[in-house]
Amino acid sequence: AQSVSQHNHHVILSEAASLELGCNYSYGGTVNLFWYVQYPGQHLQLLLKYFSGDPLVKGIKGFEAEFIKSKFSFNLRKPSVQWSDTAEYFCAVNAPGNQFYFGTGTSLTVIP
Amino acid sequence: DAGVIQSPRHEVTEMGQEVTLRCKPISGHNSLFWYRQTMMRGLELLIYFNNNVPIDDSGMPEDRFSAKMPNASFSTLKIQPSEPRDSAVYFCASSLGTGSSPLHFGNGTRLTVT
Numbered sequence: 001a002q003s004v005s006q007h008n009h010h011v012i013l014s015e016a017a018s019l020e021l022g023c024n025y026s027y028g029g030t031v032n033l034f035w036y037v038q039y040p041g042q043h044l045q046l047l048l049k050y051f052s053g054d055p056l057v058k059g060i061k062g063f064e065a066e067f068i069k070s071k072f073s074f075n076l077r078k079p080s081v082q083w084s085d086t087a088e089y090f091c092a093v094n095a096p097g098n099q100f101y102f103g104t105g106t107s108l109t110v111i112p
Numbered sequence: 113d114a115g116v117i118q119s120p121r122h123e124v125t126e127m128g129q130e131v132t133l134r135c136k137p138i139s140g141h142n143s144l145f146w147y148r149q150t151m152m153r154g155l156e157l158l159i160y161f162n163n164n165v166p167i168d169d170s171g172m173p174e175d176r177f178s179a180k181m182p183n184a185s186f187s188t189l190k191i192q193p194s195e196p197r198d199s200a201v202y203f204c205a206s207s208l209g210t211g212s213s214p215l216h217f218g219n220g221t222r223l224t225v226t
Contacts, residue, residue: 032211043203043217044155051212090155094211098143098162104154 004093006103013081014111021076021106023091032094033074035065038105039087047089050074061085083112114138116218118204124224130192133221136185137206145215146179146189147203155203161187162209194225 005024013019025031032051036044048059055067065076074091091103117136125131137144145160159169164181172179176195181187191198201222205215 030211034214036215036217043219044205044215045217046214049212049214092215096211097167098207098209098211099160099168100145100157100215102155102157 004091004101004103006089006091006106008106009104010107010109012109012111015083016080017110019076019078019081019085019108021089021091021108023074023076023103024072025074025091025093025101026072027093027095029096033065033067034092034094035059035063035074035076036090036092036102037087038090044090047076081108081110083110086110116204116206116216118202118218118221120221121219122222122224124226125194126226127195128193129225130190131194131198131223131225133189133202133204133223135187135189135204135218137187137204138216139185141206141208141216142184143207143209144181144187145205145207146187147205148200149203149220150200158189191223194223196225199223199225 003026007022034049035047037047038044047063048057050057050067058064063078067074088105090105093101119134142163146158148156158171159179161181179189201220203220205217207213207215
């Protein structure tokens with residue numbers, strides 16, 4: 001079965017620190033990859049997605065992610081986090097059959 | 113453009129009562145998903161529909177849960193009878209159904225069963 005692993009369960013950073021959240025998936029075929037953010041008390045919102053082309057994709061709010069096919073990874077990055085980035089971050093894979101698989105999420109706390 | 117609309121936003125009910133959650137997907141989207149989110153288990157897929165047909169309901173916890181999609185613009189998730197362990201936030205999401213199209217989530221229904 002397909003799976004998505006997010007190794008960091010809880011990350012605490014100071015403002016202006018750089019962020020990298022790991023995401024690995026287990027599927028050998030063509031996949032579409034997504035990162036979603038969930039602010040406290042809100043629903044999941046799309047940050048960015050990859051489905052083809054340049055493996056480095058840029059999303060909203062200064063986030064970017066790099067698809068490394070050989071490593072089955074799609075890590076999320078941001079050079080300088082802000083307090084307002086405090087949220088839960090979910091990596092997701094869409095495999096053929098339109099089945100979406102989500103990771104368990106990474107909780108990010110940014111300290112002012 | 114209206115997003116995914118869920119109702120109610122909050123539901124508090126007593127154990128044993130029937131609960132019905134409602135979802136209106138984005139117009140033109142042909143895939144609809146129901147998720148449940150709790151602190152303990154994270155985000156769990158319950159069921160998803162493609163063109164109003166249930167494709168995968170393996171995530172539905174037990175027979176107390178049922179979901180329907182009578183038409184392209186409406187879906188319900190019903191719990192009968194409800195139990196305290198069903199307390200969670202239930203999200204509905206829709207997509208265009210192509211591989212690269214993302215899920216669009218509703219605001220969720222926070223269910224509390226006492």
